[in-house]
Amino acid sequence: MIVITGATGKLGKLVVQNVLTRVSPSQLAVSVRDSTKASHLADQGVRVAQATFDDPSSLREAFKGGEKLLLVSVDNFENAVKQHKTAIDVAKEVGIQTIFYTSHIGADLNSPFLACQHHAETEKYLSESGLQWYSLRNGFYNEGLPMMLNNPAESGAIYAPEDGPTSWTAHKDLAEATAILLTDESKIPKDRGNLVPLTAFDAVDFQGIAEALSQVLEKQ
Ligand SMILES: NC(=O)c1ccc[n+]([C@@H]2O[C@H](COP(=O)([O-])OP(=O)(O)OC[C@H]3O[C@@H](n4cnc5c(N)ncnc54)[C@H](OP(=O)(O)O)[C@@H]3O)[C@@H](O)[C@H]2O)c1
Numbered sequence: 001m002i003v004i005t006g007a008t009g010k011l012g013k014l015v016v017q018n019v020l021t022r023v024s025p026s027q028l029a030v031s032v033r034d035s036t037k038a039s040h041l042a043d044q045g046v047r048v049a050q051a052t053f054d055d056p057s058s059l060r061e062a063f064k065g066g067e068k069l070l071l072v073s074v075d076n077f078e079n080a081v082k083q084h085k086t087a088i089d090v091a092k093e094v095g096i097q098t099i100f101y102t103s104h105i106g107a108d109l110n111s112p113f114l115a116c117q118h119h120a121e122t123e124k125y126l127s128e129s130g131l132q133w134y135s136l137r138n139g140f141y142n143e144g145l146p147m148m149l150n151n152p153a154e155s156g157a158i159y160a161p162e163d164g165p166t167s168w169t170a171h172k173d174l175a176e177a178t179a180i181l182l183t184d185e186s187k188i189p190k191d192r193g194n195l196v197p198l199t200a201f202d203a204v205d206f207q208g209i210a211e212a213l214s215q216v217l218e219k220q
Contacts, residue, residue, distance in 0.1 A: 001027055001028070001029055001047075001065050001067055002019060002023065002027060002028050002067070002068045002069075003029045003031060003062065003066035003070070003096070004016055004019070004028070004031070004069075004070045004072070005030075005032075005053075005062075005069070005071055005072050006031075006032075006072030007030035007031065007032050007038060007041070007072075008037040009072060010171055011102065011171050011174060011178075012030075012070075014174075014176075015070060015175045015178045016041065016046075017175070018175050019179045019183060020044070020046075021179075022179060022180075022184075024045075025044045026045055028046045029046065029047035029049065029062070029065070030046055030047070030048055030062075031049050031059065031063065032048065032050060033050065033052050034050065035048050035049070035050040049061050049062035050062075053074065053083035053084070053087050054086075056086055056090050059086065059090040060090055060093070060094055063090055063094045063096060064094050066091075066094070066096050067096065067097050067098065068096065068097065068099075068182060069091050069098070070178065070182055071084065071087050071088070071091070071100065071101045071102070073102045073103065073119065077115070080115075080122075081121045081125075084101070084118075084122040084125070085122070085125050088122075088125055088129055091131065092129055092130070092131055097131065097132055098132040098133065099129075099131055100134050100136055100182060101122060101123070101126060101133065101134070101136065102136050102138055102178075103119040103122070103123060103135040103137045103138065104137060104138055104140075105137045105138065105140070105197055105199055106137075107120040107123060107135070107137060108120050109121065119135075119137075123194075123195075126194070127194065133194055134194055134195075134196050135194055135196065136174075136177075136181070136196050136198050137195055137196065137197045137198065137199075138174050138198050138199070139166075139167035139174075139197075139200055140167065141170075141171060141174075142169060142170045142171070143171060145168060145209070152213055153213070153217055158210050163205050165204060165205050165208075166203055167199035167202070167203045168204065168209075169198065169199050173200070177198050178198070181196065
């Protein structure tokens, strides 16, 4: 059985949809903070458990019987590492064999980007867990771009932080790739060890983004 956390989140929801095209609902369990948001999954025969990373006993129920766990990282700067460690401890306790963790490209203990430090800390904990694990190092979400660019479609200008080529990646593509890795072990790259980068093919800078937006919006 595959267990997926964060299954009502933006990425988790799409992974669940993709996984359900590959395995039967009885082979899937989800761990969500609010089970009413996952009633459509329960109706399809997916096991739905209400659990949070702050309550190990709720996770025990949600993870039991699982062989593989997709641990979708949380988005907070205060407790993320502690919460991820709790999930990993419980996974080990209940006999999960393999953890897939949603990390970030460039995860590093010395990264100036705090989220990347947290992902690296979680990866270190996974490496010490004794479990089989893969860290899916996701590219920067496309969906984060508008926030950074200050609504360029209206202003006609891009105001951005320091530029550089970035592999902006869509949730949709990440979800499909994650579902493939979760359901077909033969697709896990053999030459990368535990770290699996999942990014768009091309890295583009803000000039490239401006050109693409101009084309889509048909204005300069
Ligand atoms: N690569 C990137 O550019 C990038 C950008 C932003 C974030 N991220 C990372 O990718 C993750 C997934 O992204 P997303 O877009 O799917 O974000 P999201 O929609 O905020 O998903 C986060 C999920 O974590 C769950 N969660 C939060 N706190 C929890 C807790 N204490 N216990 C159990 N579950 C908890 C949320 O539950 P609910 O559904 O109940 O809210 C949600 O399903 C983020 O959380 C973050 O770590 C990556």
